[in-house]
Amino acid sequence: MNNKHDAISRRDVFRLGLTASATLGLASLAHAQDAEPQPQADPATQGAGFYRFNLGELEIAVIADGTFQAPAATFAANQTEETAAAEARKHFADPEAMTCHVNGLIVRSTDTVTLIDTGCGANFGPTLGKTPDNLTRFGIRPEDVSTVVFTHLHIDHCGGVVGEHDASLYPNAEFVTTQAERDFWTQNPDLSKTGIPANTRDYLINIAQQAATNTADRTRIIQPGKEIVPGITSVDLPGHTPGHIGVMLDSRGETLFFVTDAIHNAKIQMANPTWHVAFDTDPVQAAKMRQRALDRAAVEKLMIAGSHLPFPAVGHVRPLGGGYEWEPVAWAWN
16 A cells, blocks of 8 residues: 555646517518627526525525546545556546536525635636636625635635635625634644645645635634524534534525535545545544545435535435445536
8 A cells, every 4th residue: 555645745636599579570670680699698597607506595506616637546545546546447537637626605595695615716726716707607796795604724715815816805704714723724734644745735824824814804713513694504524624614504494515525526435435535634534524424414315515526516425335326416407
């Protein structure tokens, strides 16, 4: 078995209709025929960077921030590279460059607009950082957001408030995180158990600290397991980072469990939930939390969404062998 640090450090994880009305007169029809047809967006159509649905009285959308590529070993840091590669090929994926999605969640009620994670901003390459544009396509301006939840302070969850997209992008929002998460990143964070190369660790720490600093004057600390805003409750899932949380949404008896980074790659980790992820600060604890989250989702038949599940990232899980099977929702166009 390869050492997980060696396996990951050998490569850089971060490689990164035109319709005429029958009531028109002949003159109007002739004018319409002469005019250049213009494409018209259908605001009810899915897929322009967001996926909307209703949960009770809540309007929800998964917001795509983009994708990046990483080797299969990233999601199997306690396995050999050969084992990881074989699992990737089983799912028709390139072991050297598996596609990884980054998703956030927007939740709109009559009183609040809550954004769960801000994406990468301009800090992780040109294929990411799409959250602000996709929010706009969905019909929400950044200034409409009343609460931003940081599920944890990794770059793909907080980077949207660092650099050109700083906290002023969401001028009317309060920022929510846990004390454990904020303390970890601002007080000499220990990433020695991860499989992240040293120079990349420094970059991740810098982004997290900038995000914490940029939002300090508008930060509200929450306790894991407590309500964030009405209908949205945090779920304690430490291990990936010390203060990592999931989010449970509940409205009129309908629920959605946003498992955040409890799972990073559905192709590899659903079947192998005990396999470690290179980014986990405590891989053993993270694996336990992954199994706890997936067990709960399977037993309670919860609909789940995830930060790194393949877009639109909504579906269910069921037990299969010693692991689980991912069952995405049927795509709904409207």
